Amino acid sequence: MALMSIDKLSVQRRLFDACLDLHEGEVLGLIGPNGAGKSTLLNAITGLLPRSGRISLGGQSLEQLGSLQRARQVALQPQFIESVWALSVHDIVSMGRLPWGDSDQSIIRQVMEQANISEFAARHVDELSGGERARVWLARVLANQPRVLLVDEPVANLDIHYQQEVMQILVDYARAGHAVMIAIHDLSLAARYCDRLCLMDNGKVVKTDTIGAVLSSEILSPVFNVEVYVDLENQPPVVLAQ
Amino acid sequence: MERLLNPVLILLLLLVALLSLTIGTLDLEVSSALANWFSNLLTGKALTREALIVGEIRLPRTLLALVVGAAMGMSGAALQGLLRNPLVDPGLIGASQGAALGAALVFYFNIFPGLGTLATPIAGLVGAALTLFILMGLSGSMARPAIIIMAGLAISTLSSALLAVVLNFAPNPYAMQELVFWLLGSVSNRGLDNLAILFPAFVIGSIMLLMQRKLLLGLSLGEQVADSMGLEVTRRGRYIVLGTALLVGSSVAVAGNIGFIGLIVPHLMRPLVRYRPDRLLLPSALAGAIFVLLADILVRQLPPERELKLGVLKALVGAPFFVWLVWKERQRWL
Numbered sequence: 198m199a200l201m202s203i204d205k206l207s208v209q210r211r212l213f214d215a216c217l218d219l220h221e222g223e224v225l226g227l228i229g230p231n232g233a234g235k236s237t238l239l240n241a242i243t244g245l246l247p248r249s250g251r252i253s254l255g256g257q258s259l260e261q262l263g264s265l266q267r268a269r270q271v272a273l274q275p276q277f278i279e280s281v282w283a284l285s286v287h288d289i290v291s292m293g294r295l296p297w298g299d300s301d302q303s304i305i306r307q308v309m310e311q312a313n314i315s316e317f318a319a320r321h322v323d324e325l326s327g328g329e330r331a332r333v334w335l336a337r338v339l340a341n342q343p344r345v346l347l348v349d350e351p352v353a354n355l356d357i358h359y360q361q362e363v364m365q366i367l368v369d370y371a372r373a374g375h376a377v378m379i380a381i382h383d384l385s386l387a388a389r390y391c392d393r394l395c396l397m398d399n400g401k402v403v404k405t406d407t408i409g410a411v412l413s414s415e416i417l418s419p420v421f422n423v424e425v426y427v428d429l430e431n432q433p434p435v436v437l438a439q
Numbered sequence: 440m441e442r443l444l445n446p447v448l449i450l451l452l453l454l455v456a457l458l459s460l461t462i463g464t465l466d467l468e469v470s471s472a473l474a475n476w477f478s479n480l481l482t483g484k485a486l487t488r489e490a491l492i493v494g495e496i497r498l499p500r501t502l503l504a505l506v507v508g509a510a511m512g513m514s515g516a517a518l519q520g521l522l523r524n525p526l527v528d529p530g531l532i533g534a535s536q537g538a539a540l541g542a543a544l545v546f547y548f549n550i551f552p553g554l555g556t557l558a559t560p561i562a563g564l565v566g567a568a569l570t571l572f573i574l575m576g577l578s579g580s581m582a583r584p585a586i587i588i589m590a591g592l593a594i595s596t597l598s599s600a601l602l603a604v605v606l607n608f609a610p611n612p613y614a615m616q617e618l619v620f621w622l623l624g625s626v627s628n629r630g631l632d633n634l635a636i637l638f639p640a641f642v643i644g645s646i647m648l649l650m651q652r653k654l655l656l657g658l659s660l661g662e663q664v665a666d667s668m669g670l671e672v673t674r675r676g677r678y679i680v681l682g683t684a685l686l687v688g689s690s691v692a693v694a695g696n697i698g699f700i701g702l703i704v705p706h707l708m709r710p711l712v713r714y715r716p717d718r719l720l721l722p723s724a725l726a727g728a729i730f731v732l733l734a735d736i737l738v739r740q741l742p743p744e745r746e747l748k749l750g751v752l753k754a755l756v757g758a759p760f761f762v763w764l765v766w767k768e769r770q771r772w773l
Contacts, residue, residue, distance in 0.1 A: 240663075243666075243667045244666075244667075245663060245666050245667060263669075264669035264670075264671050265669040266669075267669060268667065268668050268669030268670075269669075272667065272668075273663070273664075273667040275661070275663045275664060275667070277661075278660055278661060278664060279660070279661065280659055280660055281523040281524075281658075281659055281660075281661075282659050282709070282714040282715075282716060283714045284659060284713070284714050284715065285713060288713065288715060289659075289660070292656060292657060292659070292660065292668075295653055295656065295657055295668050295670065296668050296669050298653075321714075334660075337660070341668070
């Protein structure tokens with residue numbers, strides 16, 4: 198049985214009847230052109246947008262949960278995060294425990310090691326580089342320990358080294374008995390790290406299937422409006438505009 | 440060091456309060472005067488002259504300065520956290536202008552005549568509540584920082600315009616002078632009965648703010664993150680606006696315009712709490728109380744025939760600080 202199932206999820210003028218299943222242990226990639234509705238879908242699942250349709254988590258309707266209970270189960274990492282105040286790295290990671298109302302040090306220590314940021318726990322976040330900061334934001338959402346982790350463009354502004362590191366952290370988190378949904382533009386990275394893909398266009402789900410079934414030139418080219426070159430045999434797989 | 444901050448501030452506050460009770464034109468023994476004043480309160484024992492001076496003049500003035508300072512400091516810290524902007528002053532949401540307008544109407548129309556000296560603070564509180572009501576309606580359910588700031592600006596501009604109308608049509612020069620002096624802000628010549636209005640508003644307002652500390656922390660990473668963590672920004676944010684309006688409205692209603700404390704104090708305290716917006720509230724309240732009381736002690740040292748109003752002194756110190764803040768902010772972007 199699916200961990201989370203989404204049935205006819207709609208947001209006025211932006212998302213239309215999206216249906217989707219998410220299984221325990223898997224990384225599902227949301228792909229599609231700009232404006233396809235990937236972020237809208239993630240925000241709607243989190244409850245940040247007025248929505249219609251049904252979402253159930255472990256057989257229970259998400260609507261029945263209070264906002265804090267929901268936040269313990271489903272956490273969102275938005276695309277753009279910035280800390281207004283010069284908080285310390287440790288304080289930011291601890292914020293992941295806000296929905297739980299505790300500051301469980303063992304979890305905080307563990308996720309800081311996972312994200313490889315333990316060495317600068319005491320530093321102020323505004324002194325860090327973009328790549329270091331991205332891992333701090335990630336550790337914050339991991340400290341939340343959600344069953345379903347929604348991540349919006351986690352690698353968009355990172356160099357290739359940090360891209361790999363962040364994607365691997367997300368895969369590891371999914372394998373530890375959770376589920377991860379990632380909105381991602383880099384199709385080669387999606388092919389390499391995701392288990393299944395959901396292709397979206399114009400606020401609708403076009404196709405949700407395995408990597409091989411979604412990533413083909415015939416399917417991608419009309420959606421992205423450009424000839425797409427696909428080589429899934431290569432290690433790592435390559436998906437690029439021609 | 441952070442753990443020592445509040446105890447140190449409390450100690451400082453007590454020292455400054457003692458200083459405020461001691462300093463005056465008449466040298467007297469504060470402890471025995473206070474003891475005499477309290478025993479008069481409890482048992483009706485005859486008052487000495489010293490007890491009268493300390494209990495009826497210096498004590499109300501000291502307590503008012505403390506509560507007003509604490510209210511301004513804490514509401515500034517909370518509002519800067521809510522709107523995620525270090526340049527925000529609690530006067531920005533229009534509550535102080537609304538309070539000033541309400542109080543001005545008392546001077547002009549003599550409304551609430553039955554309330555005696557309490558008419559001004561009560562009318563001020565009503566004025567603050569009304570502006571808040573309009574602010575909530577105007578900023579709507581999507582309480583985004585920019586909208587709150589714009590709505591606050593619109594309302595305070597409107598209140599200032601109406602205040603100008605009241606001043607323009609003042610019945611006589613004396614009423615106008617009285618009103619202008621009141622607007623300049625002061626904690627002198629206010630009886631202990633003013634505290635009966637200020638104190639409950641202060642307690643309720645600060646509890647409302649202190650209960651939203653989690654939201655203030657969560658908002659450091661933006662509304663989207665705070666909302667996704669189940670902190671219900673729109674609903675809980677209203678408590679912060681409401682609490683701030685209670686604190687600012689009641690303070691202005693009692694003491695007139697004592698600006699800039701809400702802007703300066705959170706700034707000075709922020710590095711001492713490692714920039715945590717949730718831990719900033721209490722130190723800002725304590726430091727605000729100390730600042731206002733110190734300023735009032737300073738005002739009292741000046742020659743009495745032409746009193747420098749507390750609000751004027753605050754603005755004189757506060758405005759250059761504001762210039763410095765803008766300068767510092769500019770450096771960040773260069």
